[in-house]
Amino acid sequence: MSKATLSYVCQSCGSAFPKWRGQCEACGAWNSLVEEAATSVPGSSRKLKGNSPIEFSDLRANSTPVARLSAQMPEWDRVCGGGLVPASAVLIGGDPGIGKSTLLLQLAAKLSQQHKCAYLTGEESLEQIRMRARRLGVENSNVALAASCHLGDILKTLEQPDGFDLVIIDSIQTLYADVLDSAPGTVAQVRFCAQELVRLAKKKGFCLVLVGHVTKDGMMAGPKVLEHMVDAVLYFEGDRGHQFRILRTIKNRFGATDEIGVFLMSDQGLSEVANPSALFLSDRAQNVSGTAIFAGIEGSRPILLEIQALVTPSPLGMPRRTVVGWDSNRLAMLLAVLEKRAGVSFGQQDVYLNVVGGLKIQEPAADLAVAAALVSSLKDKALPGDAVFFGEIGLSGEVRSVSQMDARLKEAAKLGFATAYMPTYTAKNKDIQMQPVRVIRGLLKELVGNPATRQIVES
Numbered sequence: 421m422s423k424a425t426l427s428y429v430c431q432s433c434g435s436a437f438p439k440w441r442g443q444c445e446a447c448g449a450w451n452s453l454v455e456e457a458a459t460s461v462p463g464s465s466r467k468l469k470g471n472s473p474i475e476f477s478d479l480r481a482n483s484t485p486v487a488r489l490s491a492q493m494p495e496w497d498r499v500c501g502g503g504l505v506p507a508s509a510v511l512i513g514g515d516p517g518i519g520k521s522t523l524l525l526q527l528a529a530k531l532s533q534q535h536k537c538a539y540l541t542g543e544e545s546l547e548q549i550r551m552r553a554r555r556l557g558v559e560n561s562n563v564a565l566a567a568s569c570h571l572g573d574i575l576k577t578l579e580q581p582d583g584f585d586l587v588i589i590d591s592i593q594t595l596y597a598d599v600l601d602s603a604p605g606t607v608a609q610v611r612f613c614a615q616e617l618v619r620l621a622k623k624k625g626f627c628l629v630l631v632g633h634v635t636k637d638g639m640m641a642g643p644k645v646l647e648h649m650v651d652a653v654l655y656f657e658g659d660r661g662h663q664f665r666i667l668r669t670i671k672n673r674f675g676a677t678d679e680i681g682v683f684l685m686s687d688q689g690l691s692e693v694a695n696p697s698a699l700f701l702s703d704r705a706q707n708v709s710g711t712a713i714f715a716g717i718e719g720s721r722p723i724l725l726e727i728q729a730l731v732t733p734s735p736l737g738m739p740r741r742t743v744v745g746w747d748s749n750r751l752a753m754l755l756a757v758l759e760k761r762a763g764v765s766f767g768q769q770d771v772y773l774n775v776v777g778g779l780k781i782q783e784p785a786a787d788l789a790v791a792a793a794l795v796s797s798l799k800d801k802a803l804p805g806d807a808v809f810f811g812e813i814g815l816s817g818e819v820r821s822v823s824q825m826d827a828r829l830k831e832a833a834k835l836g837f838a839t840a841y842m843p844t845y846t847a848k849n850k851d852i853q854m855q856p857v858r859v860i861r862g863l864l865k866e867l868v869g870n871p872a873t874r875q876i877v878e879s
C-alpha cells in the first residue's frame with residue numbers, strides 16, 4: 421500500500437497543491453481548496469503492459485444505428501437527440517429543488533413500461549420516493565428502487581448478469597468509494613465514482629443518468645473533468661418563482677447542443693409543454709408601452725418571447741441599468757448605439773429590462789426587439805400588438821441578418837402575428853408581412869412616427 425500524502429485540491433477545477441492557499445492559482449476561485457488524501461488508485465503504480473497490438477477497423481464499415489431508448493416524453497427525447505443511447509452516460513445538473521429528482525422519477529416510470537429501470541438514491545429515503553411517486557401518479561411502475569451511497573456495493577449489483585437498461589444515480593455527490601480517504605462530494609470521490617460507473621455502463625451497455633449538484637454560482641460541483649467523462653451534460657433550470665422549467669443541452673455526443681425542452685411544474689409533477697410560445701405569451705397585456713415580442717430560436721426550435729422595458733427619469737446621478745434574462749453588457753452597447761446612431765438618449769433615465777417567463781436569452785438576434793421595447797417605453801407609445809421583432813444590431817446602427825429566419829417567421833405566423841420587423845430578406849412569405857429594417861433609425865421612424873418624435877429621430 422502506497423503512503424497516503426496530503427494535498428489540497430481545488431473543488432472547482434480539480435488542481436492539486438501541496439500547501440493550502442486562499443485562492444486557487446489555476447482557476448482563480450477563492451476558498452475552494454480542500455484537504456484530500458492523495459491515495460494512489462489501485463493498480464496505477466504498476467508498470468504498463470503492452471503485448472497485444474490493437475486492431476484498426478474501417479470507418480466505412482456497415483454498422484446498424486443503435487436503437488435509442490425513447491421515453492415517449494417528446495421534450496426529454498428531443499433534448500437527448502432522439503432518446504437515450506445505450507451504453508452512454510448523461511449528467512444532469514441544476515439548482516437544489518428545481519425538480520431533477522422529479523423529472524428522473526417520471527422518466528424511469530415511463531421507460532419502465534418497456535425497459536428495466538433502476539433508481540438509486542443517496543439523498544432520500546425509499547419512503548420519500550414512494551411518496552413522491554404517489555404524488556406523480558406513477559406508484560405502480562416497475563422501477564427498482566434502492567437507497568445506497570456505497571460505490572462498491574452499487575458496482576457489484578450492477579455487474580450482475582441480466583442487468584438494467586437504465587440506471588439513475590441521485591446524486592453523484594453522495595456516493596462514497598472506500599478506496600479513497602476523502603469525504604463524499606469532494607473532487608477525488610466524485611471523479612472516481614463517476615469514472616467507475618461510466619466504465620461499467622460502457623461495459624454492460626446500460627444508460628447511466630447521473631444527477632450532479634450545482635454550486636451557488638451555477639457551476640457543476642466537482643471538477644470540469646466530470647463533464648468530460650460523460651457523453652451528455654444537461655442543465656435543468658428555471659426560476660423557482662415560475663412554473664416553467666427548461667432542460668438545456670450543454671454537451672451531447674449524440675445530438676445537437678443548445679436544444680431545450682420546456683416543462684411545467686405543477687402539484688402533480690412535471691408536464692411537458694408542446695407549444696412554449698403560446699404559454700410564454702399567455703399573460704401578455706396589449707397596448708402597453710415597453711413590450712416587444714421577440715421571435716427567437718432555442719436550439720432547433722423557434723420560441724416567441726415577450727421582452728419588457730421600463731424607462732423612467734432617474735433621480736440618481738448615475739442612472740440605474742437592471743437586466744433580467746439578458747446580457748447587461750449587450751444592453752449598455754445597445755443604449756450607446758441608440759444614442760449615437762438614432763439620436764435617442766437614455767442618459768438621464770433608469771432602464772429596467774426583463775425577459776418574461778424566467779428565460780435567459782443569449783442570442784444577439786434579440787437586439788431589435790430590445791431596442792423597440794426600450795424606445796417604446798421611453799416615448800410611452802405602445803408597439804403594434806401584432807408585430808414580432810428580430811435582428812442583430814451592429815455598432816454603426818445597421819440591422820444584420822440572423823440565422824433561421826424562416827423558422828422564426830413560421831412560428832410568428834402560426835401564433836397569429838401579422839408583421840415581422842426584421843433584417844432585409846429576399847425569400848417570400850405569404851403568411852406574414854415582412855417589414856425589412858436596414859438601420860435602427862428606420863425602425864424608430866416606423867414605430868414612433870408621430871411628428872414630435874420624428875423630429876428627435878431625424879435630427
Ligand code: TYD
Nearest residue numbers: 516517518519520521522555686687688689
Ligand atoms: P425535486 O425533484 O426534489 O428537486 P431536486 O431533485 O432538483 O432537488 O423537486 C422538489 C421541488 O419540486 C419541491 O420544491 C416541490 C416541487 N414539486 C412540485 O411542485 N410538484 C410535485 O409534484 C413534486 C414531486 C415536486
Ligand code: MG
Nearest residue numbers: 520521543590
Ligand atoms: Mg433531488
